[in-house]
Amino acid sequence: MRRGSAPGTGSLDLGPSLTHLRAVRRATREARRLLVATGMLGCFATAANAVELDWRKLGDETAELLANVLRIDTTNPPGGEIAAANALARKLTAEGIAAEVIESAPGRGSLYARLPGRGGARPVILLSHLDVVPADARSWRVPPFAGAREGGFVYGRGALDCKGIGAVDLMAMIAIKRSGEPLDRDLILLATADEETGGKAGAGWLVQHRPDVVGNAEYCINEGDHIHQLPSGRKVVQLGIGEKTPCWVKLVAHGEAGHGSTPPAMTAVTRLVRALNKIRRYRTPVRVVRPVEAYFAALARFEKEPLASRLAHLGTALDDPIFLAEFARNPRQNALIRNTITPTVLEGSPKTNVIPAEASAHLDCRLLPGEKPAEFLDQLRDVIGDDSISIETLLSFPASSSDPDSGLTAAIRHMAGRELGGAPVVPSVTPGFTDSHYFREHGVESYGFVPFILAEDEEKTVHGTNERVSVENLRGGVRRLVTVLRALPSGHQQ
Numbered sequence: 257m258r259r260g261s262a263p264g265t266g267s268l269d270l271g272p273s274l275t276h277l278r279a280v281r282r283a284t285r286e287a288r289r290l291l292v293a294t295g296m297l298g299c300f301a302t303a304a305n306a307v308e309l310d311w312r313k314l315g316d317e318t319a320e321l322l323a324n325v326l327r328i329d330t331t332n333p334p335g336g337e338i339a340a341a342n343a344l345a346r347k348l349t350a351e352g353i354a355a356e357v358i359e360s361a362p363g364r365g366s367l368y369a370r371l372p373g374r375g376g377a378r379p380v381i382l383l384s385h386l387d388v389v390p391a392d393a394r395s396w397r398v399p400p401f402a403g404a405r406e407g408g409f410v411y412g413r414g415a416l417d418c419k420g421i422g423a424v425d426l427m428a429m430i431a432i433k434r435s436g437e438p439l440d441r442d443l444i445l446l447a448t449a450d451e452e453t454g455g456k457a458g459a460g461w462l463v464q465h466r467p468d469v470v471g472n473a474e475y476c477i478n479e480g481d482h483i484h485q486l487p488s489g490r491k492v493v494q495l496g497i498g499e500k501t502p503c504w505v506k507l508v509a510h511g512e513a514g515h516g517s518t519p520p521a522m523t524a525v526t527r528l529v530r531a532l533n534k535i536r537r538y539r540t541p542v543r544v545v546r547p548v549e550a551y552f553a554a555l556a557r558f559e560k561e562p563l564a565s566r567l568a569h570l571g572t573a574l575d576d577p578i579f580l581a582e583f584a585r586n587p588r589q590n591a592l593i594r595n596t597i598t599p600t601v602l603e604g605s606p607k608t609n610v611i612p613a614e615a616s617a618h619l620d621c622r623l624l625p626g627e628k629p630a631e632f633l634d635q636l637r638d639v640i641g642d643d644s645i646s647i648e649t650l651l652s653f654p655a656s657s658s659d660p661d662s663g664l665t666a667a668i669r670h671m672a673g674r675e676l677g678g679a680p681v682v683p684s685v686t687p688g689f690t691d692s693h694y695f696r697e698h699g700v701e702s703y704g705f706v707p708f709i710l711a712e713d714e715e716k717t718v719h720g721t722n723e724r725v726s727v728e729n730l731r732g733g734v735r736r737l738v739t740v741l742r743a744l745p746s747g748h749q750q
Contacts, residue, residue, distance in 0.1 A: 306435055306436050306437045307434060307435050307436050309431055309434065309435055309738075311731055311734065311735050312731060314427055314430075314431055314731065314734050314735075315727060315728075315730050315731025315732075315734060316727070316731075317427060318423050318424060318427045318730040318731065318733075318734055319405065319410050319727045319730050321344075321347060321423045321426070321427065322403070322410050322412075322415065322419060322420055322423040322725070322730065323403035323404075323405060323410055323412070324343060324403060325340050325343055325344065325386075325403075325414075325419050325422070325423065326401065326402075326403040326410070326411075326412030326413070326414055326415060326419055327401060327402065327403040327412075328340045328343065328401075329401045330386050330387050330388055330414070331387075331388055331389070331390050331391070331413070332387035332388065332389070332449075332450060332452045332453055333453065334363070335363065335364055335387050335449055335450060335457070336363045336364075337363070337364060337365050337366070337386040337387050337448075337449040337450075337458075338357060338359060338363050338364065338365030339365075340365075340386045340419070340447075341357045341365035341366060341367040341386060341447060341449075342357055342365070344367050344422065344426055344447055345357050345367055345369075347426065347430075348369050348426065348429070348430070348445075351430050351433055351434070352433070353369055353371060353429065353430070353433055354369065354370070355367060355368070355369040356368045356369070358462065358466060358469075360449060360450075360457045360458065360461040360462075360465070361457055364449045364450060364457045364458070365386075365449060366386070366446065366447065366448040366449050366458055366459075366461075366462060367386070367445065367446065367447040367448075368444075368445070368446055368462075368466075368469045369429065369444070369445040370442055370443070370444050370445070371429050371432060371433055371438070371439075371442065371443040371445075372438065372442055373438045373439040373440055373441045373442045373443065374438055374439070374440050374441075375440075375441075375442075375747075376440040376441065376746050376747030377440050377441040377474065377744070377745065377746055377747040378441060378472050378473060378474035378475075379441050379442035379443065379444050379471060379472070379473040379474065380439075380441055380442075380443060380444065380473065380474065380475045380476070380477065380664075380741065380744060381444045381445075381446055381470070381473050381475065381476040381477070381695065381700065382425035382428065382429070382443065382444065382445050382446070382477055382737075383425075383446050383447075383448070383459070383476050383477065383478040383479075383691060383692075383695070383702075384418045384419070384421045384422035384425055384446070384447045384448070384478070384479065385418045385422070385447065385448045385449070385450070385451035385452070385455075385458060385459075385479075385691065386418075386419065386422065386447050386448065386449060387449055387450055387451060387452050387453075387458070388413045388414040388417070388418075388419070388452065389413070389417075389452050389719050390413075391413040391721075391723075392721075395721045396411075396721050396722055397411075397721075397722055398411045398412075398722070400412055400413040400723070401413060405727075408726055408727050408728065409724040409725065409726050409727070410724060410725055410726075410727065410730070411722060411723070411724045412723065412724075413723055414723070415717075415723045415724050415725045416706075416708070416710075416714075416717065416718050416723055416724070416725050417479065417718045417719065417723070418451070418479050420708075420725040420729075420730065421479055421706055422447040423730065424707065424730060424733040424734050424737060425445055425447070425477075425737070426445060426447075427734045428734050428737040428738050428741065429443055429445050431734060431738050432738060432741065439741055439742065439744070440744070440746040440747060441474070441744065441747075443741065444469065444470075444471075444473060446459070446462070446469065448462065448691060451690065451691050454502075454651050455691045455694060458691065459691035459694045459695070460691075460694050463694045463695070463697075463698050467698070470695065470698055470700065473695075473700045474663075474700065474701065475662070475663070475664045475700065475701050475702070475703070475744070476692065476695045476700045476701070476702035476703070477664070477702075477703055477705050477737075477740070478690055478691065478692045478695075478702055478703065478704055478705075479690055479704060479706055480496030480499065480686045480688075480690050480692065480703070480704015480705070480706070481494035481495060481496035481684055481686055481704040481705060481706065482494060482705075482706040482707075482708050482709075482710050482715075483676065483679070483706075483707065483708060483709045483710065484710065484715075485709050485710065485711045486558060487712075488558065490558055490679070491676050491677075491679040491709060492554075492555065492558070492679060492680055492682055493668060493672050493676065493679050493680065493681040493682065493705075494551075494682055494684045495660075495665060495668060495681055495682065495683050495684060495703055495704070495705055496683075496684055496685070496686040496690075496692075496703060496704020496705065497547060497657055497658050497659075497660050497683045497684070497685070497703060497704075498547055498625055498655065498656065498657030498658070498685045498686070499625075499655065499656065499657075499685065499686045499688065499689045499690060499692065499693065499704070500591070500622040500623055500624060500625070500655070500685065500686065500687055500688070500689065501622065501623040501624075501625070501627065501629065501652070501653065501654065501655040501689070502620075502621070502622060502623075502651055502652065502653070502689045503621040503622070503623055503629045503632060503633070503649070503651075503652045504618065504619070504620055504621065504649070504650040504651040504652070505618070505619050505621060505633070505636070505647050505648060505649055505650060506616055506617070506618050506619075506647070506648040506650055507528065507531060507532075507616060507617045507618075507619065507640075507645055507646070507647060508614060508615075508616045508645065508646045508648065509524045509525070509527040509528035509531065509614070509615050509616070509642075509644070509645050510524050510527075510613060510614055510644060511523040511524035511525075511526075511527055511611075511612075511613065511614075511615075512611070512613070513610070513611055513612060513613035514611045515609060515610070515611065516608065516609040516610060516611055517609065519611060520611075523611050523612075523615075524604070524611075524612055524613060524614050524615040525604050525605075525611070525612065525615045527615070527642065527644070527645065528604075528615040528616070528617055528645070530642070531617075531640045531642055531645050532599055532617060534639055534640055534641065535597055535599070535619070535636075535639060535640070538597070538639045539594075540594045540595040540596070540597065541594060541595075542574055542580065542593050542594050543593065543594065543624055544570055544571040544574065544593055545624055545625050545626065545685065547625075547657070547660075547683055547684065547685045548570075548592045548593065548684075548685050549570055549571060550682075550683060551592075551682050551683065551684045551685070552567045552568075552570045553567065553568050553569075553570070554680055554682040555567055555682065556568040557680075566579060570593075574593065588687060591622065591687040592685060592687060594624070595621065595622065595623050595624055595627060595632060596620075596621065596622045596687075597619055597620075597621050597636070598619065598620040598621075599617050599618070599619055599620075600618050600619070600620050601616075601617065601618035602615075602616075602617050602618075603615065603616045603617075604616075618650070621636075622687060622688070622689075623655070624655075624685075625655040625657065625685065626655065627655070629649070629652045633647060633649070653693060654693075656692065656693040656696040656697065656702075657696075658692075658696060658701045658702055658703055659701055660683040662701050663744060663745040664701065664703060664740075664744065665681065665683075665703070666743075666745070667740045667741075667743035667744045667745075668681055668703075668705060668740055669681045670739070670740075670743040671736055671739040671740045671743060674739060675732075675735070675736050675739055686704050690704060692704065705740075706733075707732070707733040707734075707736035707737045707740070708725065708729040708732075708733050709729060709732065710729075714726075
């Protein structure tokens with residue numbers, strides 16, 4: 257019957273009988289009991305109270321929040337992240353979301369907030385970090401800690417890694433709060449200290465000393481990979497399910513100290529330079545691990561022959577030295593097929609005319625999944641071939657990975673179908689490392705997924721000059737992240 261029509265009601269007795277009313281009440285009580293038991297009552301109640309979100313306004317708020325946090329210099333070392341954590345906490349408090357700033361050491365602050373859901377499933381964590389790597393202002397077009405907005409971009413150290421991600425995470429939480437429609441699960445927000453130097457004063461400290469902030473979380477969404485825009489304009493959602501293992505080491509060479517005007521045949525510095533030159537000439541073996549093989553096989557569909565066939569069978573194709581040389585010219589591709597060794601920090605004499613008794617170099621080594629650090633260090637000693645040079649391990653932990661076919665990956669595929677025209681979701685290995693390993697060790701399935709669409713020129717600004725993120729990415733990032741969170745399976749679907 258159409259709304260408003262009531263044919264023939266003039267001759268009817270519309271007063272219900274007492275028996276009928278009792279039956280209706282019993283049915284209503286039973287229906288309510290079933291809805292509570294299945295967790296569906298909240299769906300109907302919140303759907304009725306849901307508020308339509310203004311994504312453009314949310315994006316502008318995100319850009320403003322990010323610019324403010326970029327103006328807080330959290331270069332690590334020393335970090336000093338507590339000021340940034342407090343700034344984010346104030347934003348949450350203004351929205352009626354309780355936030356806690358947790359200090360692992362004086363000035364080393366991490367932000368923790370929890371938005372309650374309906375309790376139908378285990379919580380999901382949105383993870384970012386507040387510390388940043390150093391920036392040399394002389395090579396930037398704008399000051400790296402000014403939070404400048406130009407040409408539709410927000411510039412600053414940390415715009416992509418990782419304050420921009422933290423701002424999107426926070427605004428996604430606020431968006432869900434404003435919508436009046438809670439998730440089926442609690443939403444946990446963590447913006448931590450110290451990720452750039454290993455996380456021991458940040459995520460590592462929280463997992464050990466405040467395990468309540470992690471609780472029984474099922475999933476964690478962290479930095480690590482993103483939506484890659486190919487030169488053709490096609491998009492590929494790169495989902496980080498694993499990471500290379502860091503093996504940071506320090507080489508120390510010794511020699512006779514003296515005056516620079518009368519050098520001996522071999523000094524600590526020349527001994528170290530000789531070792532570094534051997535490392536420079538050394539080519540680590542090529543090894544294609546399964547997630548990397550699957551990643552390039554998925555990308556093959558976007559390429560023309562003969563490249564398509566080579567990517568589809570990468571392990572075999574790399575046996576061709578010509579193709580290997582061409583493939584490895586791309587630094588990211590090269591890092592995905594072999595262990596890498598990068599000299600970064602050099603230390604010697606503090607004065608030009610003094611020959612030091614000791615010289616050292618830090619090596620940033622990244623190992624493929626499955627590699628054993630002890631065996632790698634044995635290989636490194638063989639390459640150097642000088643027993644007088646000591647090798648000290650600065651940072652190392654086991655490789656970790658997550659299920660490529662979980663409920664979270666299904667939610668990301670749903671988002672890609674809805675927001676990105678069905679772009680493929682491709683599991684990948686991240687060349688760098690993140691705090692995800694702390695949460696995987698705690699039993700939380702953790703993934704590298706940044707909801708930004710980035711072309712190669714934007715990707716290169718991470719840890720580089722003129723780091724920036726577009727306001728459009730901030731706006732779209734909040735929307736895409738909320739879509740993923742709402743697509744997570746509910747408790748009765750698992």
